[in-house]
Amino acid sequence: HCNHDDGFVATSSIGKAPLGFVERVAAPVTWETLDDLATLRIGVVLGYANTEAFDAAVAEGTLRVVASRDDSENLIKLSRGQVDIAIVDRLVLDYLARTDEQVRVAAQALRFDERPLAVNDLYLCFRDDGDGRRLRDEVNAQIVRIDSAAMFTAYFEESFDSEAR
8 A cells, every 4th residue: 555655645445466475386485484484585675565574574684585676676586596485466476477578488487375475455546635635535436336356356367368368
């Protein structure tokens, strides 16, 4: 959400997305708790907030992270073995695997750990001014009238299915 950024306002949730780890198919990682990851190099994106527990473990030095400037770079580092696992939003992974040629190639050797760290709500963000608050309110009025989660899921399933054809 954008509530943590001054100057922006967020809509109600428009859907959900899992946040979790991606690993190399040839080098799977078994873990139960974050402490199990203490010996690994974990790819993260500079400036991204992950889960409170993950970010606290990084701040305490329990987890070793290697920062990238964006998700594409993070996934490419993983495919090259520069990190052992990477943290990413599943929908971002799927999108980049369809739209970024380097990630598309890299993703062939990667897989998303189906046990997410979190399932995050998704929001639209607007400037915190009269127009932005009006737009947020208009979107919120429509969100209650539709099943936005089902629409969001259907959109991504349709997009992924059409790419596979």
